[in-house]
Amino acid sequence: MTEILRYLEASHPAPHPLLLELEQHGRKDGIPIVSRETGRFLSVLVHMMQANRILEVGTAYGYSTLWMALAQPPAGKLWTIDPDTARTEVALTYIRRAGEDDHITIFNQDALELLENFQQRNLDIVFIDADKAQYRAYLDLVVPMLKRSGIVVIDNCMLDGRVAAPPSPDDDADVVAMRAFNDYFLSHPELDATILPLGDGTGIGARIR
Ligand SMILES: C[S@@+](CC[C@H](N)C(=O)[O-])C[C@H]1O[C@@H](n2cnc3c(N)ncnc32)[C@H](O)[C@@H]1O
Numbered sequence: 001m002t003e004i005l006r007y008l009e010a011s012h013p014a015p016h017p018l019l020l021e022l023e024q025h026g027r028k029d030g031i032p033i034v035s036r037e038t039g040r041f042l043s044v045l046v047h048m049m050q051a052n053r054i055l056e057v058g059t060a061y062g063y064s065t066l067w068m069a070l071a072q073p074p075a076g077k078l079w080t081i082d083p084d085t086a087r088t089e090v091a092l093t094y095i096r097r098a099g100e101d102d103h104i105t106i107f108n109q110d111a112l113e114l115l116e117n118f119q120q121r122n123l124d125i126v127f128i129d130a131d132k133a134q135y136r137a138y139l140d141l142v143v144p145m146l147k148r149s150g151i152v153v154i155d156n157c158m159l160d161g162r163v164a165a166p167p168s169p170d171d172d173a174d175v176v177a178m179r180a181f182n183d184y185f186l187s188h189p190e191l192d193a194t195i196l197p198l199g200d201g202t203g204i205g206a207r208i209r
Helices: 003-011 017-029 036-049 063-071 085-097 111-116 132-145 173-186
Strands: 053-057 077-081 104-107 123-128 146-154 191-196 202-207
Touching: 003 036, 017 063, 017 085, 036 063, 036 123, 036 146, 036 202, 053 063, 053 132, 063 077, 063 085, 063 123, 077 111, 085 104, 111 132, 123 132, 132 146, 132 173, 173 191, 173 202
Parallel strands: 053 077, 053 123, 077 104, 123 146
Antiparallel strands: 146 202, 191 202
């Protein structure tokens, strides 16, 4: 952790106890979750927008889900997708303990299949954190679901910095996919988009047309 990150981490109050527990649980089981600073960023966005309608692609143990759900207004709704039932069963235990189970719907299905038929529109926020090779396809499907000025947030735009390194024949498929995705995302005609050096590289795009 750099000096700046250490300073910032020490300056914030501790996260909700269930989020702390989830961080430890994810670490113990080797489950990839967003960084704590990305979680906080999501929480601020949800509060800022009073985001009632959120879609998440990639639930895992529900760490990012809970950061967003805890910041939603009381009538908020959050739909989250992950085909891995073993992971989402764990997510559900935390969601229940947080008293958020009435507001969150988990779909155990491949996101592309589900999104083809997903009926919800006027979404405030879509958060994408799943199969890197499919990010472009997710984006194409979710942008029309956003309300005007709704935002799409993308995790892992930098893949531990490997995306920004000079291209090499040894680059793995995810790095190659994320480079192509980032170019596509940043020039998307319906989005005003940027990538922040936050967490593992956080894309954020507002729907402008
Ligand atoms: C990085 S984890 C998500 C972490 C979670 N957002 C968090 O921060 O707590 C990525 C998840 O995407 C899920 N995933 C992989 N392929 C998927 C697909 N085709 N559709 C939906 N989810 C998928 C995996 O099962 C995995 O649990």
